[in-house]
Amino acid sequence: MIWQLDLAILTLLIVCAVAAISVKDLLATAILFGAYSFMMCLLWSIMAAVDVAFTEASVGAGVSTVFFVAAVFRTTRRTKD
């Protein structure tokens, strides 16, 4: 485990997580959530949990992003709060 790489991914993870709940545009939130999942996938593969990383990449970063985009498309793009 390379600690510089680990630190960089963890920082990006936290940036994505904070951005995803503070951004007003819900489409941007969906994409940020996908980026968050992808960072999580990298972390899993650094920790040698390849099966979990694969699931995270396919479910978290792939299909759930599509579901969120579809839901935003059918509801509203801006949050009320």
Added chain:
Amino acid sequence: MKRLALIIVILSGGLLLYATKDFPSWGDPTSPASTHVSPRYLKKSLEETRVPNVVTSILADYRGYDTMFETTVIFCAGVACFMLLRTFEKRETDHYYRHVPTGITIHIKGQREIPIESKEFEKIDAIWTPYDLIINTVSRFLVPFIQLFALYVIAHGHHSPGGGFQGGVILGASMIVLAIAFNLRTAVRRLGERIDSIMSALGVFIYSGIGALCVLLGANFLDYKALAQILPIDRVAARSDGILGVEIGVGIAVMAVMICVYNNVASEGRYDEGL
């Protein structure tokens, strides 16, 4: 109120961070998790099940009961999505058609429709994005390879990362790519709602059916060793093949549920116009 919520969140987050100090450190060989049952699985998995990927053998064989109910949870998610979103009312908007030989767009007001069987006219979405040659060709070219990769992931889960869940999600994603690149009707024509619903139940049925078959052959539920009585293989290979069987069931269920959820969410449960 918002500030109070922030303080509570920071406090509980700090407590959680403080509590993680008591966890064993990452990859610690003396931690309870790696001294109690893990060594037994790591040592015995290959000779008992002939599956090199220990994760697969634990998920589908030693802890097969858990995975069966995970598949049931996925199935329930699909059923819930169907029950919440699916409507059978006609959308009270105008219809748009494209005359295929000339490319003229026709706008019909009110409830009237051109019959679907008409070859001359093609129904188009109300928010119609023009036909894009690059996107359509690339997706048409890519979808078979995505599906082939998904089948590889399902069938090769014994040796490499992957298995039913991941392969099923990729299979479902290939149909979603088709629905996004063309339109929802094209994807629904390929895999209809009725077949999709049957497949989501069939996946769970395959999984629990293999378990019940083991009971009928005189062993415990999901004890794949018993399958050696009806298959021309020994008891160890029967466990490996039983894992493959349940992975196929999981793959079918997950694929069907992903497509069902996407179709319902993207078309507001009407199955006419997608993303």
